[in-house]
Amino acid sequence: MTDTPPEINSIHHNKHTTQTTSFVIQLSWFGRIFSSLQSGLIVDEHSLVFPEGFVPPKALKTLVVNGRSKAQVKRKRYSLLWQHFDIPPVFEWRWLGATLIYQVNGLVYELHFIGYRDSRAFAGQIKSQWAHYHQKRLLKLVSNVENTTQVRYLRHSRLKAIQQRVAQEYPRWLPWAQSTHLSNSIGDAVAKLKVMHNWSETDINELRERFIQKQLRLYRNYFDTVESNPLTEKQRRAAVIDDDSNLLLAGAGTGKTSVMVARAGYLLTSEQARPEEILLLAYGKKAATEMDERIKDKLGIDSIKTSTFHSLGLTIISQVEGKQPSLSAWVNDEEAKTQWVQATMESQLLNARYRQQLIKYMSDFYYQPKNTFEFTAQSDVDRYITSNDIRTLKGERVNDVAHLHIANWLLLHGIEYHYNATYEFGALGKGKCASSNSNHKSGADAASSAVGVIKADFYLPLSKVYIEYYALDENGNTPAYKDKNHYQNMMQRKRELHSQEGSRCIELFYHQYAKGKLNNALKRGVNKMQLNIVPIDDETVLDRVRESGRMIKLAGLLSQLITVYKSTCQGKLTLEKILHRVAGNTTNTDIQQIRLVFSLLRPIYQQYQKYLRQQAQIDFEDMVGKAINYVEQKKFVAPWRYIMVDEFQDISEPRARLVRALRDSTWPNIAQPERAKPEKAQPASLFCVGDDWQAIYRFSGADVSLTTGFRQYFGPSSQNVLDQTFRFNDRIGNTATQFVSQNPEQISKEIRSLSKADKPSVSILQCEVNTKSNDFLLHQALADIDSQVRVKGRVQRTKRVSTVYILGRFWFQLPDEEALKKLNQQYPDLQIRSLSIHAAKGKEADYAILTGMSQGQHGFPASKVTSPLLKALLPVEETYPNAEERRLFYVALTRAKHKVYILADKNQPSPFVSELMGPAFDVEIVKCA
Incomplete structure (x- = not known):
């Protein structure tokens, strides 16, 4: 026997015991006599040599070596290298001798009939031999993990890779190594392995915090000087934290641009990245240019270029296709695109089916109807009708959306009618009727008494038939703003009048309209009255539509739908998927309209795509769509290791998908040991800066849920908040925060203001006299600002021009x-x-x-109704009422440093202003005489 390496101690507590690198373990007496084995088991520093007569299992035949010496080869002795053993072989004592149990590639094998004495004597040495061979792997793993946690932020991907490697190594060493005397280096490594295996969330957070604090100490001077003023603690931490995906929630005026610049500079200064490995993304050319200028000014370099999403798409497409794609002229000329859509739509009208679909749309779905039962006051109904300027195909303004359908159906079927028809049963004679343009209240509301002048909703003079429409649901209920008993009594009196005079009358009801059955009910009534129906020809109807300007507006809508469809769906969303997407939030009328508009859109969209192909051109939406496909298909591999996105709350799903694909396109196999691949193959880091409280671009496809649900979309990530604003004072900040925080679907946060005010800084100006215009309030606000500026100038003995924004919805x-x-x-x-x-x-x-603070379609919040198909294509709307409009108002409030003036409309006050005037808000209410 020869001595073992000095670092391996095989005998307990005896430093002077003779150590060996090779020894023989004899067979038991039973094994020597009765088994096919003919010699003992040899253990050396390289392998375990099986006895003569050992037949290797089938699964091991590709691994075992037929001897390591000429003698072993001659005697047909097989050996298995230590590298093949998953864990150290162990002995189990049984009746006919000890059994050697060993594990290879996850499978367990046994060798019987080993002598008791030798198995006891050399069990520890076998473990030591195995440990001696495998120590390099253990020591390297532990060292790599320690090095990684010290020189890099512990990203989730790194943590997962470490935990996978530790989980693989842990059962190879524990628990047996704790009771076996090994070298100090191996013992220390095993102890560290055990700690790593048992990392808790607290331990992981401490490792990350230790790294952050180290970086803040090392680069303290950099963070003190990179901007005009030293960065705050949270700004510095945001620049240092480097998870796979990072979301920085930067409230209004909290210095998000400073963090973007500081982070880019930190990555360069700490040598974690080179300029060409950093990608900055902004939304428009102006924002990108401003970011480039800021970086050049603060970092003194111009090698980092900020890209827009469209220019990024062009870069990817050009690299894959080998040439710069040609852009359609329509990308910068929406009017020309709309004109093309209108011309294409006119050509489609040669098709009878398309023509009928368009006429039906213009007749029944041109206006986006609201449920009458949604309103709580008659004034709200009147305001909705007026602000949306709802008119028939003849151009008449109606008092109820249901009246619109009735009037258009009568016109299309060639039935002459008078709307808001006045009739007197007595003074004018039985059945006599005079048309009137005076104000009209729907149905039974008009029957104020049994005598005098009352009005019918419609009168058909040629057949002397009246049409009355009643706002009743299936259970006979009226809308909330109508008194049910009074309404039904009036309706009964009106019926009695028709009965007394013997007039013929068709009755229609709200529940028929709500279920899309109003036209059928009208048709049945007309047939019952045996009225002559002579539908007017399509061209006459289309001429009326063209004269009214609706054809141009429809072309504008279809042009917008093409853009939204391509930008949010990338052409993959079918009608069935759209309907499934909105099924829970749409009425039967909405579904009918979606189907109809989709039918009008589809051939236009197909012609649009065909035209682009024929011209070998792409539009803005293609820039992103094609780029996504190229990255996801591995035709483009991102060269950037750090991707930074500004104004993330404005991102659409396709753009987020492109960003995620770019991040993932550089990721290595996560199961590989840390730094096993070249540095450029390390995972890309995504850093997004935004504020869900300022998400105001849903109409262009922005999806705020990508911010509020950041982890769900991008996976494990870090989220941090900049909560100190340098812009507005605390009184503005408190009011704005309280207002926007009413929506529970947003991320809860607190914004602290550096500047303090001693009195309310949001002032609501109201006119005492209704006849005074909005200009009067505007001058009142400007005069007050001018006075404050003059006073400050005298106190501070400076003359400084103050900036004022007049803001409108x-x-x-x-x-x-x-x-x-x-x-x-x-x-x-x-x-x-x-x-x-x-x-x-x-x-x-x-x-x-802030001006324009009134109610209605162009009020604040704006009440303009959106096409159901457009709503279906856009990101899912939040359930909280006026969620985006509320955030837009928050943006308006947070533009001012010192004070905000709100010009209130006394006649039709904005609900937002009414809310602010409540006792819960810290505002100043000023009555202007």
Whole structure:
């Protein structure tokens, strides 16, 4: 026997015991006499040599070696290298001798008839030999894990890879190694392996925090000087934390751009990345240019270029196809695209089926109906009808959406009618009727008494038939804003009048309209009255549609639908999938409209795609769609190891899908040991900055659920918050936060203001006199701002021009260029600009004035009804009422540093203003005489 390596101790507590690297374990007496085995088991530093006569199991024949020496080969002795044993072989003592139990490739094998004495004597040495051979793997694993947690943030992917490797190694060493005397290095490694195997969430968080603190110490000077002012603790942490996917929730004015710049610089300074390995993504060219200028100014480099999603798509497509794709002229000319859609639609009208579908749409679905029973006040109904300017094909304004369907059906079927027909049973004679354009209340509401002038909804003069429409559901209930008993009494009196005068009358009801059966009920009534139906020809109807301007508006809608369909669905969403997607939130009328509009859209969309192919062109939506396909099909592998996305709350699902595909396209096999592949093959890191409270672009496909459900879409990730704003004071911040936080579907957070105010900083201005215009309130606000600026100038002995934003929900509500010029001349100490609230996002001023704060289609919140198909194509709408409009109002409130002025409409006040005027909010209410 020869000595074993000095680091292996095989005898307990005896440092001077002779150590061996090779020894023989004899067979038991039974094995020597009765088994086919003819010699003992040889153990050496390289392998375990089986006795003569040993027949290897079938599964091991490719692994065993026929001897390691000429003598072993001659005597047909097989050996198995230590590298093949999963764990150290062990002995189990049985009646006819000890049994050697060993495991290879997960399978367990046994060798019987080993001598008791030798198996006891050398059991520990076998473990030591195995440990000596496998120590390199253990020590390397432990060292790699320690190194990784010290020099890199412990991403979820790294953690998973480590846990998989530790889980593989752990059963090879534990628990047996704890009771076996091994070298100090192996013993220490085993102890560390045990700790790694038992990592708790707390342990993992401590490892990450240890890394963060180390980086903050190392790069303290960098974070102090990278921006004009030292970064806050949370800004620094956001720059350092480097998970596979990172979401930074950056509230209004909290310095998100500073973090984007600082993070890019930190990655370069810490040598974790080179400039070409960093991809910055912004939404528009202007934002990308501003980011590039900021990086050049703060970091002193111009090698990091910010890309828009469209330019990124072009880059990917160009690289895969080997040439720059040609862009359609329509990408920058929506009007030309709409004109093409209209021309294509006109050509489709040669098809009789398409023509009938379009006429039905114009007759029944051009306006987006609201359920009468949704309203709580008659004034709300009147406002809805007026603001949406609901008119018949003849151009008449109606008082109820159901009246629209009745009037259009009568027109299309060649039946002359008078709408809002006045009739007097007595003064004008029986059955006499005069048409009237005076205000009308639907159905039984008109029958104010049994005598005098009352009105029918419709009168058919040629047949002397009346049509009355009653707002009753199947159970005889009226809408909430009508008194049920009073309504039914009036309806009964009206029926009695028709009975007394012997007039013929067709009765229609709301529940028929709600179920889409109104036209059928009308048709049955007309047939029952034996009225002559002579449908007018299609071309006459289409001429009326063209004259009304509805054809152009429909072309605009279809053009918009093409864009939204391609940008949100990438052409993969069928009608059936669309209907399934919205089935729980749509009425039968909505489904009918979706089917009809989809039928109108489909041939236009097909012609649109065909035209682009023939011209060898792509549009904006193709830039993203084709890029997604190329990345997912592995035709393009991302060269970027760090992907940073600005304004993430505005992202659409296809863009998020592209970002995720780019991140995943660089990921290695996660089961491989850490740093087993070149550095550029390491997982890409995704860093997204946004604020779900400022998500205001659903109409263009933005999906706020990608922010609120970030982990669900991108997988395990880190989420951090910037909660200190440098823009507005605490009184503005508290009011704005309280207002936007009403929606429980948003992420709960608190925004702290650096600036403190000693009085309310949101002021609601109201006119005491109804006749005074909005301009009066605007000048009141500007005069107050001007006064404050002058006072500050005298106190601070400086003359500084203060900025003022006049903000509106819609552009047309704002002062035009000439009016703005006059305002700036009138208030020379103020720099006044007017912006829509959408355009003001990301900007700030000293003061902000909010105008257009009324109710209705162009009020705030805007009540314009969206096409059901468009709603179906857009991301799923939140259940909280006016969720996006509420966030838009929050954006408006948070544009000002010092004070916000809200110009209230006293006649039709915005619900948002009414809410702010409640006792719960810290606002100032000013009555302007």
